[in-house]
Amino acid sequence: MRHALSSTNNRQIELIELLRTTNNYIPVKIIAKKVDAVPKTVLSDCLEIEDQWSDIVQIEKNSSGDLHLTEKDNHTVHEIFSDILKESPTFQLLEILFFHPGILRTDLEKELFLSSSSLYRRIVKLNDGLEKRGLQIDRNNLTLIGDDEQHVRVFMAEYFLEVYDVYEWPFELDQKMIFAIVDRFNQQFKLELNFLQKTEFAFLIAVSLIRQKQGFFTASKRGSLPVPHLENYLAMVRDLMTQFSLPITEKGQNDLIQSIFWYDFAWDNPEEEVRIERLCDSMLALMVNALGISIPEQSHTNCILFLKSIYTSYKTYPYEKYIAYNRELYSSLTIQRDFAVFTKVLEKTLKDQEAKSRFPWYSMYFHIILFKLFIYWDDLPQQLDNLRQPVSTEVCSDLGAKHAQLLAYYLEKNYHGKVLLDVQPNKVYSEVAPDSLQSDLYVTNFTTPIIPKEKLFVLEDIPTAKKLSSLGRKIEEYRMNTLIQQLSYLN
Secondary structure: OHHHOOHHHHHHHHHHHHHHOOOOOEOHHHHHHHOOOOHHHHHHHHHHHHHHOOOOEEEEEOOOOOEEEEEOOOOOOHHHHHHHHHHOHHHHHHHHHHHOOOOOHHHHHHHHOOOHHHHHHHHHHHHHHHHHHOEEEEOOOOEEEEOOHHHHHHHHHHHHHHHHOOOOOOOOOOHHHHHHHHHHHHHHOOOOOOHHHHHHHHHHHHHHHHHHHOOOOOOOOOOOOOOOOHHHHHHHHHHHHHHOOOOOOHHHHHHHHHHHOHHHHOOOOHHHHHHHHHHHHHHHHHHHHHHOOOOOHHHHHHHHHHHHHHHHHHHHOOOOOOOOOOHHHHHHHHHHHHOHHHHHHHHHHHHHHHHHHOOOOOOOOHHHHHHHHHHHOOOHHHHHHHHOOOEEEEEEOOOOHHHHHHHHHHHHHHHOOOEEEEEOOOOOHHHOOHHHOOOOEEEEOOOOOOOOOOOEEEOOOOOOHHHHHHHHHHHHHHHHHHHHHHOHHHO
């Protein structure tokens, strides 16, 4: 769907993503190659980004001309992506067609200040992306439609949530009333929703009410399947319809129940749910056994429910939900950097299960699963940290014993429990046999060709924060690689 934006907007988003996901400065030529542009265009885009969103990000250039992006403390790049989508005439068109299906073409052209040919091109561009999600703009009736009405509702609810975030309300419906209903649902059915989930629920309810008022209904899926809480659903949905002046009909009730409580209608039969629950349990067991860690009973229950929700979500809407900002991706990339061993175990587990079940556990859901397991699995980061062995580290200084102890103090303070220190203040490396250098790492304030360069780390006499940060990354990398080599599941 992002391709529906202008080429400039797309390039700027790619540029921000690239700069945001690296900790280092990046040469302009490398950036230009990755975003398929010339360096001059990249620099021009950076100036425009800083000029338009200087309160959100800063793009720094070092003496070599390399670039680095930082976000301001009270902002996130999500706000930039949101602004881009809001200001895009193509996505303004999508919103108008959602709120006013069947609008006259001439009125649409006037509202968007577009010629007839420009409007046609934008609809074609939108349809290129929508059709990959089972949706399309009917060019004759100027209406958003889908093979499955539920796909329309999920797509639009997620679209509005991405563009308007959790503190804005793009609908004319009473926001407080809908959130009050969500709170009732949450309490009545013990859903334990967090703030974002409540907002997702509210947006889906708002979209569903609007679509039903416009005359669009979901196809009946109830059949003979047992639906938990059905009578309670009916009572609460009737209240909802009454509050928003919708005629209370069986068709309308079923439509809203299926749309709002979609997860109860995703299963084809009770046996399917049992089978998927068994598969999810098997995946967790594989990871627990491979890593030699534990999962508390409540965490196990929560993780099973989450993995089942991935399955039902795909069955309800088998497409990517985001347009420009993939929130889970950014969280996943950080976890991958900090917990590489768990990442590799999960990656192998999901790939294996995807090959067996032909369900996109890895190809479509790897990032969200990695991110959410760290939320639902209590003490997972601590357990993973405990798996890593400390790095045997020899410390030496050409300034004598007192200074060597000072360097050791900095290491102990910054990497307590991650290094086993051996202070050798008077050691002369030119006099030792190379095969006697058995430590994992050597930290000194001088360079020497005797120590293999992959094991040597040179600090300043008084270590800077930048150098200590680099050393920390080297220590963690060594600890993770050592653990990876030790896990038979990965070898």
